[in-house]
Amino acid sequence: MRIVFAGTPEPALPSLRRLLDSSRHDVVAVLTRPDAASGRRGKPAPSPVAALALAEGIPVLRPERPNSEEFVAELAGYAPDCCAVVAYGALLRDGLLAVPRLGWINLHFSVLPAWRGAAPVQAAIAAGDTVTGATTFQIEPSLDSGPVFGVVTETIRPTDTAGDLLGRLATSGAGLLESTLDGIADGSLTAVPQPTEGVTVAPKITVEEARVRWDLPAHVVDRRIRAVTPNPGAWTTIGELRVKLGPVTPTERDALSPGDIRADREGVHVGTASSPVTLGWIQPPGKKPMAAADWARGARLDDTARAS
Numbered sequence: 001m002r003i004v005f006a007g008t009p010e011p012a013l014p015s016l017r018r019l020l021d022s023s024r025h026d027v028v029a030v031l032t033r034p035d036a037a038s039g040r041r042g043k044p045a046p047s048p049v050a051a052l053a054l055a056e057g058i059p060v061l062r063p064e065r066p067n068s069e070e071f072v073a074e075l076a077g078y079a080p081d082c083c084a085v086v087a088y089g090a091l092l093r094d095g096l097l098a099v100p101r102l103g104w105i106n107l108h109f110s111v112l113p114a115w116r117g118a119a120p121v122q123a124a125i126a127a128g129d130t131v132t133g134a135t136t137f138q139i140e141p142s143l144d145s146g147p148v149f150g151v152v153t154e155t156i157r158p159t160d161t162a163g164d165l166l167g168r169l170a171t172s173g174a175g176l177l178e179s180t181l182d183g184i185a186d187g188s189l190t191a192v193p194q195p196t197e198g199v200t201v202a203p204k205i206t207v208e209e210a211r212v213r214w215d216l217p218a219h220v221v222d223r224r225i226r227a228v229t230p231n232p233g234a235w236t237t238i239g240e241l242r243v244k245l246g247p248v249t250p251t252e253r254d255a256l257s258p259g260d261i262r263a264d265r266e267g268v269h270v271g272t273a274s275s276p277v278t279l280g281w282i283q284p285p286g287k288k289p290m291a292a293a294d295w296a297r298g299a300r301l302d303d304t305a306r307a308s
Contacts, residue, residue: 001081001185004061004100006031007049011166012086014174015107016049019084020056024182029059029078031066033089067093075099082184084177085139092139102184104139107177109169111135111151113194115202116144121166123202126227128219130156132165134173136180138191143201147191149180161229161247205232212236214259214307217274218250236307238299243284248277261305268292270307 003025005016019027030053038045050060059078063071072095082102085092097104110120111133117123124132133153138146152172156165183189210228212221212235225234226247234245238261248270256262256271263269269276279292299305 001025001102001181002079003027003181004029004031004075004078004080004083005049005053005086006083006088006104007086008033008047008089009087010048011109011170012049012088013052014170015084015086015177016052018174018178019181020058022178022181024185025178027053027058028080029061029075031061031063031075031083031088034062034064066090067096069095072096072099082181084181086173086177094141097139097141105149105177105180105184106137106139106144106146107173108135108137108144109133109166109173110202111153112137112144112148113196113199115200117202118204119202121169122162122205122227123200125156125160125162125165126224128223132156132169134169134176136176137194145194147193149183149189149191150176152176159226159247161226163230207232207235210234212245212307214270215273218272218277219274221272221277222248222250238305238307241284243282244289245279245283246281246289248279250277251275259306259308261301261307262303263293263296263301268296268301 003019005019005027007016019025030049032047032049035044035046037043046054050062053060065071076099080100083100083104085104085106092104108120110124112135115123131153133151135151136149140146154169154172180189205228210232212225225245228234229247235242236245251269253269253276256269256276258271258273260271261268267278269278281289282292282295283289
């Protein structure tokens with residue numbers, strides 16, 4: 001089939017690589033988000049998907065307004081049989097959806113109808129789910145509600161960050177997407193409607209929502225920090241200093257009041273609504289991440305130190 005691949009961030013790369021290497025499909029163009037500021041100097045840089053496509057000599061489409069009549073006509077000029085989507089990052093309207101004769105097939109990183117939306121992996125970890133997965137489905141105008149072609153599942157490990165889990169799902173999901181497109185091409189695969197029960201929503205997590213709530217129990221603090229690692233990144237304030245935090249470890253130590261900080265030979269501990277957690281790494285503004293114990297020695301913490 002003639003395929004236009006739509007994707008933007010690094011987790012979309014395994015799927016694009018699988019389709020580029022496929023003998024059954026021809027990736028005729030890549031649709032991605034416009035170049036964005038990157039690095040300390042903020043210079044525009046191509047998305048990871050654009051960079052791979054350019055290296056492979058594939059035409060790259062980076063419209064500011066993908067649903068405009070002008071871009072719909074441009075996409076139609078590539079005559080795609082099907083468009084494959086992995087984390088493209090923009091809503092697709094009716095005019096665009098009508099271009100490929102076999103529609104748009106999305107790889108979504110949850111077992112639908114659970115966790116529809118922009119942050120399914122983060123939501124699954126934060127909720128304490130033990131199993132998640134990836135789903136291929138036919139895109140329709142409403143959010144992640146289209147009929148399903150296939151599913152793979154993945155166990156969520158006790159120490160998984162969103163980055164860890166998304167990395168595994170990106171790999172297993174790439175195989176699912178390729179097999180889905182194979183089945184669509186030869187007519188052996190038919191989509192089935194999603195269940196009407198069990199729908200949950202996972203909107204994009206804002207930076208403010210990534211602030212650590214020390215008034216929650218330790219196991220919830222642990223999950224919520226892992227859910228936003230590496231992006232957008234957990235953070236807290238210590239005094240007037242805003243710092244980023246890596247994953248923490250719940251402990252059985254004597255309780256501390258929520259937010260109270262104590263450093264000893266075993267590490268740096270912060271109180272929660274239940275037992276304390278031990279910090280892993282801290283990143284002060286303008287510096288690289290460092291072990292919490294190293295940071296605490298330099299910070300010269302006293303008994304009044306608090307995180308909030």
